Amino acid sequence: MKKKVISILLSTAMTAVLLAGCGDAAQETAAPETAEEAPAAEEEASTAGTEEEAPETTEGGSGTYAIITKAAGNPYNEKEAEGFAQAVEEMGGTAIVQHPEAATADAQISVIQSLISQGVDSIAIAGNDINALQAALEEAAAAGIKVCSIDSGVNPESRLTHVNQAGTMEIGQCLMDAVYDIAGGEGQWAILSATSQAANQNAWIDAMKTIMEEDDKYADLELVEVAYGDDEPQKSTDQTQALLANYPDLKVICAPTTVGIAAAAKVLQDQGSSVKLTGLGLPSEMAEYIGDDDAHSCPYMFLWNPIDIGRLGAYTSIALANGEIGGAAGDTFTAGDLGDYTIVEAGDGGTEVILGPPYRFDPSNIEEWKTVY
Numbered sequence: 001m002k003k004k005v006i007s008i009l010l011s012t013a014m015t016a017v018l019l020a021g022c023g024d025a026a027q028e029t030a031a032p033e034t035a036e037e038a039p040a041a042e043e044e045a046s047t048a049g050t051e052e053e054a055p056e057t058t059e060g061g062s063g064t065y066a067i068i069t070k071a072a073g074n075p076y077n078e079k080e081a082e083g084f085a086q087a088v089e090e091m092g093g094t095a096i097v098q099h100p101e102a103a104t105a106d107a108q109i110s111v112i113q114s115l116i117s118q119g120v121d122s123i124a125i126a127g128n129d130i131n132a133l134q135a136a137l138e139e140a141a142a143a144g145i146k147v148c149s150i151d152s153g154v155n156p157e158s159r160l161t162h163v164n165q166a167g168t169m170e171i172g173q174c175l176m177d178a179v180y181d182i183a184g185g186e187g188q189w190a191i192l193s194a195t196s197q198a199a200n201q202n203a204w205i206d207a208m209k210t211i212m213e214e215d216d217k218y219a220d221l222e223l224v225e226v227a228y229g230d231d232e233p234q235k236s237t238d239q240t241q242a243l244l245a246n247y248p249d250l251k252v253i254c255a256p257t258t259v260g261i262a263a264a265a266k267v268l269q270d271q272g273s274s275v276k277l278t279g280l281g282l283p284s285e286m287a288e289y290i291g292d293d294d295a296h297s298c299p300y301m302f303l304w305n306p307i308d309i310g311r312l313g314a315y316t317s318i319a320l321a322n323g324e325i326g327g328a329a330g331d332t333f334t335a336g337d338l339g340d341y342t343i344v345e346a347g348d349g350g351t352e353v354i355l356g357p358p359y360r361f362d363p364s365n366i367e368e369w370k371t372v373y
Contacts, residue, residue, distance in 0.1 A: 061318035063121035083310025105132035156350025160327030172207025186220035236263035255279035268297035
């Protein structure tokens with residue numbers, strides 16, 4: 001088995017046509033896979049390796065490829081890992097799935113060191129901190145492991161490339177326009193995020209702030225607080241209740257985290273609050289809260305297919321380990337049934353591969369998607 005280091009980047013993804021809510025004009029986009037088409041990984045760790053040398057193409061990869069999610073207990077992370085393991089297995093490789101005990105850099109560093117000892121060919125990591133993982137990931141790279149980040153990036157010095165769900169500004173625009181729409185163009189709103197070190201959430205929040213500051217359209221909206229639920233259901237619940245208590249004139253909460261949006265939705269709906277919610281959520285967890293009436297807390301939300309992000313991360317990892325790509329802008333590869341991808345320059349000075357645009361879930365389609373993921 002080749003001992004190579006691979007970095008998988010976080011990638012967005014629903015093969016979708018961007019629906020209304022990501023801007024002023026409604027657009028149609030191709031939806032993510034249907035319930036019949038959506039991939040469902042059978043195991044988190046697959047061992048379908050062969051004894052033959054892996055060919056230098058993503059059409060085959062007999063190595064050992066690891067994914068490190070943010071933390072255990074998050075359904076989004078589990079789906080992402082399922083997609084990763086499924087794609088690796090289909091390519092004839094062995095997948096190692098690691099869910100750290102906590103959403104911290106220290107917890108991920110321990111996992112990285114273990115994977116170095118195991119001599120894996122690649123590591124795809126959803127970083128819990130942009131910079132704190134650098135020493136451990138550089139050690140992995142020095143051991144010949146191909147490293148990429150996936151979903152939540154690490155700094156460019158720590159990776160070969162990043163697998164991104166969607167463009168950062170594109171996600172920020174969708175969320176900002178949703179807040180504007182739901183708030184009626186004016187009033188107080190708040191953000192309920194994951195951890196304060198989460199690279200992806202911080203990038204989206206920064207994008208939202210930039211959009212709001214640079215466009216007079218949003219001049220009558222007041223962002224009162226960015227709260228952090230640390231991707232824990234109970235803390236996210238507590239933070240939601242604190243926002244309601246501290247800001248009696250609050251109109252909208254935006255939660256760019258699947259754990260946070262589910263916790264906030266339950267609080268708002270159970271209390272019959274007039275405060276409305278939007279953000280990024282799993283259809284299976286949010287179906288009962290999505291509606292365009294007073295009885296429901298969330299008029300609509302966005303996401304991508306986490307299974308497909310995991311799959312794209314796997315194909316990226318295999319292509320890196322096989323030497324088909326090196327992570328430079330302009331490199332191209334085929335990601336199985338997801339199609340052809342080109343690595344592009346990222347806003348942080350590194351590179352990334354982008355799954356696709358975010359997809360809007362609302363009362364017209366939530367029943368279909370709640371059984372998919």
